[in-house]
Amino acid sequence: MQPIKGDSWFWGFVVAQSIAPIQPRFLVGMATYNEMDNLPRLLDAIRDIAPQAHLLIVDDHSPDGTGAYADQQAAADERVHVIHRAGKLGLGSAILTAMRFAIAQKYDFYVNMDADFSHHPRYLPAMMAKAPSCDVVIGSRYIPGGGVENWPLSRRFISGMINVVSRVLLHLHALDVSGGYRCYRVAKLAEIDLEGIWSRGYSFQEEMIYRLSRRGCRVAEVPIVFADRRGGRSKLNWKESVRSLGVLLALGAMAFYDEV
Ligand SMILES: Nc1nc2c(ncn2[C@@H]2O[C@H](COP(=O)(O)OP(=O)(O)OP(=O)(O)O)[C@@H](O)[C@H]2O)c(=O)[nH]1
Ligand SMILES: [Mg+2]
Known part of the structure; x- marks a missing residue:
């Protein structure tokens, strides 16, 4: 019997x-x-560059209306998701919230970035292309091709020092362990005890790489040029910097006793 035309289309589709x-x-x-x-232009830029990706905004009740804008975007575009938290609870804990969402919703990869254009979406394609061959891709300022733009010498020095000290203390091989522009394999995030992460602030990035490396995760770096924030105000906080230094020293002690 001759297959009817509709059938051959159907089977062609199934095979494809x-x-x-x-x-x-x-x-x-x-x-x-x-x-x-920053957020309106940033969301547009990400949707242009990586239209296949879903987006998540974790907003801590921003007084300037960032959360309300994110809600409007989510209502108009099913790729956009928003989590609201009651108040400013810190960057590290906001990233943990996003990671839990990525695990619960069964994404394959979670890309984390700042929302102030310091982490430019132009690097997303390279990071996403690298992701399947490793467990963490770091958008790296400290490998050839990477760098920092518009930072005063003092900030470059402090950032470079934190990075070197963390690498030595925690026995890490990647050259940029303090940057937050990263793509994680979600299955690996699900393996670590996210509740057991000590950091809530700046040391979060170093602690994540440390804990993932201890589980044998493969870490790769792709170059990014980190630009100073485009708009809005910095949330840099000295109290948090001191607390983060304490966490790094405690993790360093743990890494030392692990080795001996
Ligand atoms: N939800 C949430 N986001 C935060 C918090 N603190 C900072 N962020 C966001 O985290 C990202 C990085 O924070 P930044 O203030 O840019 O910190 P930074 O890059 O170290 O410093 P500057 O760029 O100089 O301001 C940005 O998208 C901030 O809006 C927080 O407590 N809660
Ligand atoms: Mg910033």
Whole structure:
């Protein structure tokens, strides 16, 4: 019997679907606190550059209306998700909230970035292309091709020192262990005890790489040029810097006793 035309289309579609490679699901997340000067252009830029990715905004009740803007975007675009928290609870804990969402929603990869254009979306394609061959991709300022733009010498020095000291203390091999622009394999995030992360602030990045490396995760770096924030105000906080230094020293002691 001759197959009717409708049947051959159907079977053609089934065969095409079964041989097409399954595309990994990416979630691009950003913590926000008063980022109305940046978020609208940033979301547009990410959607242009990585239209296949879903987006997550974790907002801590920003007084400037960032959370309300994120809600409008989510209502108009099913790729956009928003989590609201009651108040400013810190960058590290906001990233943990995003990671838990990525695990619960079964994404394959979670890309974390700042919402102030310091982490430019132009680097997303390179990071996403590298992701399937490793467990963490770091957008790195300290490998060839990477760098920092518009930072005063003092900030370059402090950042460089924190990075070197953390690498030595925690026995880490990556050259940029303090940057937050990263793509994580979600299955690996699910393996570590996220409740057991000590850091709530700046030391969060170093602690994540330390804990993932201890589990044998493969870490790769792709170059990024980190630019100073485009708009809005810095949330740099000295109290948090001192607390983070304490966490790094405590993790360093743990790494030392692990080795002996
Ligand atoms: N949800 C949430 N987001 C935060 C918090 N603190 C900072 N952020 C966001 O985290 C990202 C990084 O914070 P930044 O203030 O840019 O910190 P930084 O990059 O070290 O410093 P500057 O760029 O100089 O301001 C930005 O998207 C902020 O809006 C917080 O307590 N809660
Ligand atoms: Mg910033």
